[in-house]
Amino acid sequence: MKTYKVSLFVLFIIVLTFLSFRSTDEKTAVDKFIVVLDAGHGGKDPGKHSKYGYKEKDIALKVTLQVGAILEKNPNIKVVYTRTTDVFIELKDRPKIANNANADLFVSIHCNAHHTEASGTETYVLAVGNANQNLEVAKAENEVIYLEDDYEKHYKGFDPNSPESFMSILFSQEEYTDQSILLASLIEKNFTSKYNRKSRGVKQASLWVIHQTAMPSVLIETGFVTNREEGAYLNSEKGQNEISTAIANAILEYKHTLDGNVGDFVFKGTTAPATKTAEVPTTSKPTETKPIVNPSIAYKVQIAATSKALDTKPNNFKGLQNITREKEEGLFKYFYGNTSNYETIKLLEEEAVKKGYKSCFIVAFKDGKKISLTDALKTTAN
Template sequence: MKIALKFKHSVLVLSLFFVATLSAQTNSKFKVVLDAGHGAHDIGATYHGFVEKNINLAIVLKLGKILEADPSVQVIYTRNDDTFVDLVERANIANRADANFFVSIHCNANKNTEPYGSETFVMGLSKSASSLAIAKKENAVITLEDNYKSKYAGYDPNSPESLISATLAQEEYLDQSIELASRIQDGLENKLNRKSRGVAQAPFMVLHKAFMPRVLIETGFISNKDEGAYLNSEEGQQNMAKTIADAIFRMKVEHFGGTMPVIDIKKYEKPIVKDSTPKIKEQTQVKDTSKEIKKTIELKPDAKTVDPNKVIFKVQLKASKTKIESKPESFNGLDKISFVLEKEYYKYMFGETNDYEVSKKQLAEARTKGFDSAFIVTFKNGIKISLNEALKK
């Protein structure tokens, strides 16, 4: 009797355990928080009859639909209709959900109606006046919120730089934020055939308050008639959504496993007019350099000068759950392949240098060899550190 009871008890414990495991599995979805900028009385920018808040929402809803088609993905919306949500609340929605990524969608605008192109921001310092101006404009929304002065304790919307000291503690998310941002811009430029203004850092309040890899996409300028019309069109929104979804899925597959869905991105037919846009910003610290460096591939690294005591830059080509032989044939002819094993993934890297500029050239070389989503990784004493940390050293 005693034995039978014990047995019954352990069956109960065991089945409880299974229930717990099962619910843990259903909760272990890959969570993406989509944030449609502005809403309700905060309309965002408006030009030529195009209204930013509506375009942001339309892109977000289309993007969410594509992501949700994958049952392993859970999408959480900061707003899915025309309502007003505080900036800090948008970030808190993502924090409470313990999201894997936070993606905020906006449209850019400029008094000069010529500039066009998309730009993706990650949180951080900006050396560029115009990046700061964009952050300032997007942050100014808080002045429409109730009690914003107490809620944002001393933050001055006119000097977004004041967010920086508080944000340095969050550097751990910067690598993946930059990687996601680079993939988005890469997709918008190379898959969708739209003009890319690259990746930049700027102090956005909504990014500052969210604790996970996070980006803010300025999908294009609605002040530019052509681009505004594209962003305002069903087709344009669908293609922006597809391209951003493609980048998010690539990050998911790379870092969290799973398979890549097929996303058919329809190339924008009008060719991009290269360099015709007036420059409204200087180079920023982490601008995606893929465009510039594609032109200068001839540089080969000087491997023998690598100092193991200094920061080492390598180019990550791909990650794989199974081991790949580190020979040139397996890597489209690239040699000097090394790898690290991280969380069940073999991460394969090309090149090794103490010089960031050389590494950028190696990145360009990797991309010309077909590794479109390659990126730079940095090590100090054999330990991976963030690119930002490395550049400070």
């Protein structure tokens, strides 16, 4: 009997230990920064193609897999793919994959085409406030709908060729507009500053693939397959290495901007010049940490953006107090806190995240005008 009780006790301890490890593993998985990478087109949908034999679906997949391989080197990032082979994924299913993964970012990778020798990169975010902006791009990327079975049922009468059809999706991503633009800007910056690519800029368009995602989302046009020189670059190992490195580093920069960190892991690539990051001091004396304070800079935590004005009382914002509201480009944006101390605003950001505002981020103002967080910290340092 005694032996039986001891065996039960040992079994109980083993089960508790297993559950503890399992709980820790699950928590670690949840805490990871989840990036969904979407290789455009695939299978029966070749996407853009050129007389030189370059196919968008092939280039997009190779670049996407390389971006993922780079990001997966960071233990704090989990990568989810919409496709890893040459298969056809319906447009409506791509954002579903991201939403089901509870992703922090959705990045769709494509190639461009034109009847001229146009060239250059473009990164798109969802249009808010102007459905007709870049309508031709939206039509081209959305027309894959016609290749799907029962598309009339799935898209409820949405017509990729009709400007009116875009009106229903104007505000679906408005909460994430600023973050999407931040990531898009970092991607274009990496293309130009690191690899001397021609950038056509950050643009807005009503793209179905990013309008249903419940997280910051961008669509990258990595270049024109119809341009003889650029098409060859996109199809080359060197070009794909550089493009994937630029995108991955932009994602890492974006994550660290949200984290408020400096000098994280940055992939240097096989054919690319080294990316400059903040260096850790190598002096033998410990450096003294001083509060990052500048009276001319005001830091706030943006927690939401809506098309309709909400009262800033705490019960509208999960109990948070000191909420302010500002109208910008047709949207009402809501901010938590107001301080010149960067360390303080990071604590407030953590508090907002705990309250459920997982997509919140720090913004900076100087003399009442919004400036980039990077410029604010530089101003403080100087």
